[in-house]
Amino acid sequence: MSSWGGGHVAGWGVVEEGWRKGPWTSEEDRLLMEYVRLHGEGRWNSVARLSGLKRNGKSCRLRWVNYLRPDLKRGQITPHEESIILELHAKWGNRWSTIARSLPGRTDNEIKNYWRTHFKKKAKSPASNVEKTKNRLLKRQQFQQQRQMEMMQQQQQLFRFNQLHMKKIISLLEDDNNNNNMDSSNSNSSSSSSDSNYAVYVPQMAPQTTATGTTSAYAPNATEEQLQVHHYQTNNGYWPAVHQMTVPEAAMYEDNALWDGLWNFDAEGNGNFGVSPAMATVTCGARKACFHNLVTPFC
DNA sequence: AATTTATTCAACCGCTGAAAT
DNA sequence: AATTTCAGCGGTTGAATAAAT
Numbered sequence: 142m143s144s145w146g147g148g149h150v151a152g153w154g155v156v157e158e159g160w161r162k163g164p165w166t167s168e169e170d171r172l173l174m175e176y177v178r179l180h181g182e183g184r185w186n187s188v189a190r191l192s193g194l195k196r197n198g199k200s201c202r203l204r205w206v207n208y209l210r211p212d213l214k215r216g217q218i219t220p221h222e223e224s225i226i227l228e229l230h231a232k233w234g235n236r237w238s239t240i241a242r243s244l245p246g247r248t249d250n251e252i253k254n255y256w257r258t259h260f261k262k263k264a265k266s267p268a269s270n271v272e273k274t275k276n277r278l279l280k281r282q283q284f285q286q287q288r289q290m291e292m293m294q295q296q297q298q299l300f301r302f303n304q305l306h307m308k309k310i311i312s313l314l315e316d317d318n319n320n321n322n323m324d325s326s327n328s329n330s331s332s333s334s335s336d337s338n339y340a341v342y343v344p345q346m347a348p349q350t351t352a353t354g355t356t357s358a359y360a361p362n363a364t365e366e367q368l369q370v371h372h373y374q375t376n377n378g379y380w381p382a383v384h385q386m387t388v389p390e391a392a393m394y395e396d397n398a399l400w401d402g403l404w405n406f407d408a409e410g411n412g413n414f415g416v417s418p419a420m421a422t423v424t425c426g427a428r429k430a431c432f433h434n435l436v437t438p439f440c
Numbered sequence: 441a442a443t444t445t446a447t448t449c450a451a452c453c454g455c456t457g458a459a460a461t
Numbered sequence: 462a463a464t465t466t467c468a469g470c471g472g473t474t475g476a477a478t479a480a481a482t
Contacts, residue, residue: 164450164476186467202468203451238470253471254449 161195165204169194173201174209207248214246218255226252227260 161169176192182205185198194201218226222244229240237249237256244252 162452183468198467199453199469200451206469207450235471249470250450257472258448 159195160189160197160200162200165196165208169196170204170209173204176201177205177209207250212246213248218247218251222247223255223259226256230256230260 165173172192172194173188173196176188176194180187180191185202188194188198188201189196196204225243226240229243233239235253237253241247241249241252
């Protein structure tokens with residue numbers, strides 16, 4: 142069944158001429174990551190000798206570059222990225238690796254696949270099919286927008302709730318203050334619970350739990366440790382990349398992540414907003430960004 | 441509910457050019 | 462200078478999954 146191009150026919154995971162082929166197991170990923178940790182990227186043909194992996198250099202390099210590299214950006218291609226792909230493809234044609242250089246965290250393979258599935262067919266297919274695709278995308282987009290509105294409404298409600306509480310607290314404090322300073326009658330300093338007072342109150346988001354259960358608060362003062370994601374479960378079972386994201390890096394991603402968050406709003410509402418596990422933490426950033434936008438006008 | 445069709449994407453291949461021997 | 466090795470590129474395949482019938 143799996144005759145990859147030319148050459149001898151070998152099944153998935155079958156050892157052919159000493160080399161294993163097909164999908165990678167979590168153990169193989171672990172070995173490869175360990176190899177890179179110890180020896181760095183490159184010298185791929187030494188992997189088998191030094192790590193015990195029964196994969197050839199080519200396969201190892203590909204696995205690392207397209208899947209295990211910690212700086213990979215996961216999640217769907219954003220509209221912004223899509224426009225870059227289109228623009229650069231018009232300019233350079235199928236020079237995928239060149240295009241990929243303009244999209245940090247995206248691989249040439251990913252861009253190639255994306256372009257082929259989204260644009261190559263569209264160019265060929267009859268108008269009716271294009272319409273169908275358009276309608277389907279539109280439908281999905283509308284649904285996603287609705288979900289987003291619901292989320293925002295919930296967040297606004299939470300904010301209002303916090304405001305009310307703060308008002309109560311302030312008035313209680315004022316009462317207390319007034320009682321304590323009964324004899325100082327001209328106490329102008331004790332402000333009433335004016336808007337300007339609670340407007341500066343920025344409610345802290347509850348810590349978000351990532352796919353791994355790792356707490357990722359993504360508060361402005363979140364430590365680097367809080368922003369680390371260690372191991373993920375994916376649909377094929379395992380995604381072991383160790384992605385360490387510093388606070389400035391996370392901030393840099395925030396913009397993109399916001400797009401991802403909006404674009405990938407997930408129908409199941411599974412808490413990851415439809416992004417891949419690797420982006421789960423980053424998406425928390427997006428959520429934070431959304432929330433921040435709600436608060437900003439009051440600041 | 442079952443079947444068919446379409447889509448996605450990880451992993452393969454052959455080829456090429458650069459670097460090492 | 463010739464040969465071998467290695468890394469990287471673009472094209473292709475097919476298993477898994479989603480959507481349509």
